[in-house]
Amino acid sequence: MANIAQSGDVIIFERGGLTxxxxxxxxxxxxxxxxxxxxxxxxxxxxxxxxxxxxKNYRVDEV
Incomplete structure (x- = not known):
């Protein structure tokens, strides 16, 4: 499973065909x-x- 974000983390996800x-x-x-x-x-x-x-629907931005 992907990493669970914490408060303050930036995440990337798909919504309505947009990143x-x-x-x-x-x-x-x-x-x-x-x-x-x-x-x-x-x-x-x-x-x-x-x-x-x-x-399940995002990933933590590593930047």
Whole structure:
């Protein structure tokens, strides 16, 4: 299994056919709460720049 992110980590995930980068601000048992930039949120049709990503659906950015 991939590494589980920690608060403050940057993760990369796919959403709506786009590759999205965001910062984890809270970890739950099965998912991470992530803040993305406002323009990406608008591109994805989200009302806020926050989203939830299952641990199976992202990778931690090593940069």
């Amino acid at each position: 999205v980068k965001g910062m984890v601000f809270k970890i739950r048992n099965n998912s991470a709460l992530v803040k993305i930039n406002h323009s990406m949120a608008a591109s994805l049709g989200l009302e806020t720049p926050m989203t939830v990503v299952n641990h």
